Amino acid sequence: xxxxxxxxxxxxxxxxxxxxxxxxxxxxxxxxxxxxxxxxxxxxxxxxxxxxxxxxxxxxxxxxxxxxxxxxxxxxxxxxxxxxxxxxxxxxxxxxxxxxxxxxxxxxxxxxxxxxxxxxxxxxxxxxxxxxxxxxxxxxxxxxxxxxxxxxxxxxxxxxxxxxxxxxxxxxxxxxxxxxxxxxxxxxxxxxxxxxxxxxxxxxxxxxxxxxxxxxxxxxxxxxxxxxxxxxxxxxxxxxxxxxxxxxxxxxxxxxxxxxxxxxxxxxxxxxxxxxxxxxxxxxxxxxxxxxxxxxxxxxxxxxxxxxxxxxxxxxxxxxxxxxxxxxxxxxxxxxxxxxxxxxxxxxxxxxxxxxxxxxxxxxxxxxxxxxxx
Amino acid sequence: xxxxxxxxxxxxxxxxxxxxxxxxxxxxxxxxxxxxxxxxxxxxxxxxxxxxxxxxxxxxxxxxxxxxxxxxxxxxxxxxxxxxxxxxxxxxxxxxxxxxxxxxxxxxxxxxxxxxxxxxxxxxxxxxxxxxxxxxxxxxxxxxxxxxxxxxxxxxxxxxxxxxxxxxxxxxxxxxxxxxxxxxxxxxxxxxxxxxxxxxxxxxxxxxxxxxxxxxxxxxxxxxxxxxxxxxxxxxxxxxxxxxxxxxxxxxxxxxxxxxxxxxxxxxxxxxxxxxxxxxxxxxxxxxxxxxxxxxxxxxxxxxxxxxxxxxxxxxxxxxxxxxxxxxxxxxxxxxxxxxxxxxxxxxxxxxxxxxxxxxxxxxxxxxxxxxxxxxxxxxxxxxxxxxxxxxxxxxxxxxxxxxxxxxxxxxxxxxxxxxxxxxxxxxxxxxxxxxxxxxxxxxxxxxxxxxxxxxxxxxxxxxxxxxx
Numbered sequence: 001x002x003x004x005x006x007x008x009x010x011x012x013x014x015x016x017x018x019x020x021x022x023x024x025x026x027x028x029x030x031x032x033x034x035x036x037x038x039x040x041x042x043x044x045x046x047x048x049x050x051x052x053x054x055x056x057x058x059x060x061x062x063x064x065x066x067x068x069x070x071x072x073x074x075x076x077x078x079x080x081x082x083x084x085x086x087x088x089x090x091x092x093x094x095x096x097x098x099x100x101x102x103x104x105x106x107x108x109x110x111x112x113x114x115x116x117x118x119x120x121x122x123x124x125x126x127x128x129x130x131x132x133x134x135x136x137x138x139x140x141x142x143x144x145x146x147x148x149x150x151x152x153x154x155x156x157x158x159x160x161x162x163x164x165x166x167x168x169x170x171x172x173x174x175x176x177x178x179x180x181x182x183x184x185x186x187x188x189x190x191x192x193x194x195x196x197x198x199x200x201x202x203x204x205x206x207x208x209x210x211x212x213x214x215x216x217x218x219x220x221x222x223x224x225x226x227x228x229x230x231x232x233x234x235x236x237x238x239x240x241x242x243x244x245x246x247x248x249x250x251x252x253x254x255x256x257x258x259x260x261x262x263x264x265x266x267x268x269x270x271x272x273x274x275x276x277x278x279x280x281x282x283x284x285x286x287x288x289x290x291x292x293x294x295x296x297x298x299x300x301x302x303x304x305x306x307x308x309x310x311x312x313x314x315x316x317x318x319x320x321x322x323x324x325x326x327x328x329x330x331x332x333x334x335x336x337x338x339x340x341x342x343x344x345x346x347x348x349x350x351x352x353x354x355x356x357x358x359x360x361x362x363x364x365x366x367x368x369x370x371x372x373x374x
Numbered sequence: 375x376x377x378x379x380x381x382x383x384x385x386x387x388x389x390x391x392x393x394x395x396x397x398x399x400x401x402x403x404x405x406x407x408x409x410x411x412x413x414x415x416x417x418x419x420x421x422x423x424x425x426x427x428x429x430x431x432x433x434x435x436x437x438x439x440x441x442x443x444x445x446x447x448x449x450x451x452x453x454x455x456x457x458x459x460x461x462x463x464x465x466x467x468x469x470x471x472x473x474x475x476x477x478x479x480x481x482x483x484x485x486x487x488x489x490x491x492x493x494x495x496x497x498x499x500x501x502x503x504x505x506x507x508x509x510x511x512x513x514x515x516x517x518x519x520x521x522x523x524x525x526x527x528x529x530x531x532x533x534x535x536x537x538x539x540x541x542x543x544x545x546x547x548x549x550x551x552x553x554x555x556x557x558x559x560x561x562x563x564x565x566x567x568x569x570x571x572x573x574x575x576x577x578x579x580x581x582x583x584x585x586x587x588x589x590x591x592x593x594x595x596x597x598x599x600x601x602x603x604x605x606x607x608x609x610x611x612x613x614x615x616x617x618x619x620x621x622x623x624x625x626x627x628x629x630x631x632x633x634x635x636x637x638x639x640x641x642x643x644x645x646x647x648x649x650x651x652x653x654x655x656x657x658x659x660x661x662x663x664x665x666x667x668x669x670x671x672x673x674x675x676x677x678x679x680x681x682x683x684x685x686x687x688x689x690x691x692x693x694x695x696x697x698x699x700x701x702x703x704x705x706x707x708x709x710x711x712x713x714x715x716x717x718x719x720x721x722x723x724x725x726x727x728x729x730x731x732x733x734x735x736x737x738x739x740x741x742x743x744x745x746x747x748x749x750x751x752x753x754x755x756x757x758x759x760x761x762x763x764x765x766x767x768x769x770x771x772x773x774x775x776x777x778x779x780x781x782x783x784x785x786x787x788x789x790x791x792x793x794x795x796x797x798x799x800x801x802x803x804x805x806x807x808x809x810x811x812x813x814x815x816x817x818x819x820x821x822x823x824x825x826x827x828x829x830x831x832x833x834x835x836x837x838x839x840x841x842x843x
Contacts (some may be wrong), residue, residue, distance in 0.1 A: 001659075001661075001662070002660050002661045002662055002663075002697055003661055004661060004690060004693050004694045004697055004703060004705070022478075023481055024475065029711060043641035043642055043643075044642075044643055046642060048479065048634075048637065050637070052471070052503070053499050053500065053502070053503035054499060056468060056471065056500075057468075057471040057474075057499070057500055057503065060464070060465075060468045060471025060472050060474075060500075061471050061472070061474050061475035061478065062475060063464070063472060064444075064462070064471065064472035064473065064475025064476040064479070065475040065476065066475075067462065067476070068475075068476055069479075070479045086465055087465060090464055090465055106583070113711055114709070114710075114711060118614045134376055138411055161400060170706070170732065173706070173707065174704055174705065174706050174732055175690060175693060175703075175704065175706075176704040176729065176732070177661075177693075177697045177701075177702050177704075219442055219460045219476060219483075220440060220442070220460065220476075220480045220483050220538065221439070221502045222439065222441065223439070224438060224439060224458065224459060224461075225461075226454075226455070226460070226461045226462075227461065227462045227464075228454075228463040229447075229464075229465055230459075230463065237455060238455065258821075283708065283732070286730045286731050286732060287730070287731045287733070289730045289731075290730040290731040293730070298520065312699040319711035320537060349431065360733070361731075361732065361733040363731065363733055363735050364731050
């Protein structure tokens with residue numbers, strides 16, 4: 001069915017189709033329509049959606065609900081992400097499946113509430129103490145607000161981790177023609193939570209290999225479940241044993257990083273003979289696609305790599321796209337955040353950051369001009 | 375408060391419990407203390423609180439699998455690992471949020487929060503919200519007037535004049551009265567007691583039995599810091615209550631419904647068993663094409679008006695009509711956060727091809743309906759190409775732009791329909807003169823997406839605009 005929808009509408013639709021049963025959030029422009037959308041949609045399906053007293057409570061309530069077996073979603077913008085920060089670490093520590101949508105607006109601080117930006121990109125990766133990995137996806141269209149939200153729920157279940165959808169005003173609140181039913185057909189069926197067998201003893205953080213993820217048992221179910229913010233062993237009892245702690249931290253890192261290639265979602269559009277790679281993500285990828293088309297139409301050569309997974313960094317895809325490249329141009333609506341990440345993987349290629357923080361959607365012309373593409 | 379005696383050991387509810395293990399008592403909810411002794415300092419009131427909670431849980435007698443003990447950060451937060459129940463140990467001050475999420479998701483669980491006065495201070499907003507909601511969690515607040523875990527610092531309940539590590543010459547703040555603060559919210563159960571009180575366990579049990587939010591302000595003894603510096607003892611704790619005018623006893627018992635159950639009663643359909651066919655109310659028919667458009671290339675349209683002129687919904691209809699003519703469309707709105715005043719603008723892009731870049735660098739068509747809108751897009755007007763068209767409400771006077779300006783009596787044309795139809799009139803002008811797509815598609819979009827009364831106004835306005843010369 002063809003509709004005319006905003007990205008935030010598509011997030012709501014995707015959450016419902018993914019089997020989300022619980023939402024808690026706090027109003028904030030430009031994410032509010034996800035809150036109101038979930039409040040309208042969830043109860044009639046037997047779910048729960050509540051507005052909390054602040055963002056700290058929103059994510060806390062979500063974490064509690066997730067551990068009873070609910071698939072949970074929360075949504076906010078930059079200022080709210082700042083308040084989610086500490087609990088993001090808790091969700092990592094407790095290995096909680098949790099989907100967070102950050103509809104970015106231009107910061108820092110209150111910034112421009114109704115204007116888009118990609119200013120949270122590195123904050124989303126490094127936004128809590130400990131530096132352990134989590135998953136960040138970034139949609140470029142209303143359709144991808146749907147498909148990547150669906151993917152986020154599956155990844156959260158599979159890896160028992162917070163997964164963040166890095167949306168922004170320019171896609172979250174842009175309305176466009178979309179067929180979500182067709183998009184849904186292209187998505188794999190929603191991943192159900194892997195549950196520990198009821199007739200066997202349960203340890204919340206058991207694994208046989210550090211890169212493996214064990215099943216969950218819901219609070220209130222057949223096992224007594226423990227959950228803790230503190231350094232713990234596999235049964236979630238406090239420990240100060242450096243060997244046990246090292247093993248748990250290795251697990252939290254490797255359960256994601258060892259699966260980087262499976263998590264990596266990219267769209268690669270190479271051009272023969274090109275020595276410049278245009279690397280983009282999020283809504284700016286659309287400007288990059290247009291820029292590449294204009295460059296090619298005028299006889300220039302440029303390859304294009306669009307990242308849908310930002311973290312863990314899709315290293316293999318980036319390396320492959322960099323083969324034979326002299327230069328990488330990274331356009332983004334911040335002052336060069338992901339360009340820093342690309343620089344770390346650039347292997348000799350020169351990295352040109354085309355950063356813009358003036359609240360306007362980065363245009364194809366600016367990318368061509370500042371990126372020296374013609 | 376005048377410090378008098380040295381610290382004394384609080385009533386040992388645990389010792390009492392052990393002594394009465396004569397066979398009638400249900401099994402303890404605590405793990406065996408021989409193999410896993412409680413970790414508190416000798417004489418610390420937290421031991422008493424832990425044993426009293428265990429006894430209260432025994433009185434309630436629920437299966438351990440249906441009980442969750444949620445602990446905050448602080449010494450008393452070490453208790454959860456000693457309970458043979460579900461246990462959740464989260465961030466400092468946020469225990470009430472996790473407990474609320476657990477209760478909201480599974481309302482028939484017994485959810486207990488064990489926290490200190492430190493958690494009440496940093497998480498004060500959560501306490502207030504939980505009490506206002508009357509969510510069915512029982513908070514056992516071990517209130518020992520300082521932060522014991524970090525070396526005895528000032529807390530929100532430290533009495534005025536008391537000494538702590540961060541007010542070594544005396545506390546200048548007034549202590550928080552938890553009963554007085556929460557009572558106006560009319561939660562299910564509020565009581566104050568102390569670790570020396572014989573009724574501690576039975577009061578906790580009353581809290582557990584309450585349907586909604588229950589809080590027990592349990593005055594407690596930190597032997598390592600507060601009690602030694604301020605000479606708090608069993609004998610003086612009652613005097614302290616009197617001095618501060620914070621008496622012991624049950625302070626409130628309310629009858630408001632419990633939140634998690636009330637939410638289900640009000641918000642869930644009576645027949646929740648049938649989850650089929652529930653969806654986020656998409657329009658019944660979608661926007662499948664009903665007409666065809668001959669639009670040759672991507673076309674940018676900028677509509678600039680004022681709040682109240684229904685600019686955003688008009689732009690949506692303009693885009694939806696295009697989609698129903700087989701085109702692609704995007705829409706971006708621009709309005710201040712004070713939505714009922716100032717400008718309201720929308721950019722609509724129509725294209726026979728999928729739209730990549732959604733910005734409107736250089737609109738082909740501009741519609742100006744008000745002064746606020748004109749002022750908002752001033753810069754853009756100056757940058758237009760000469761072949762662009764600017765349709766403008768004629769009363770706005772001269773427009774500074776290299777593009778072709780077409781003044782029209784939009785306001786006058788709208789008057790015959792409705793004051794708010796000026797946007798629809800403008801849309802009619804654009805469709806009538808620019809030939810973007812058939813007018814019928816716009817009308818069908820209005821029928822499908824809007825309530826009848828609204829769509830009729832918009833269609834009438836559109837027709838006025840199409841015929842406007």
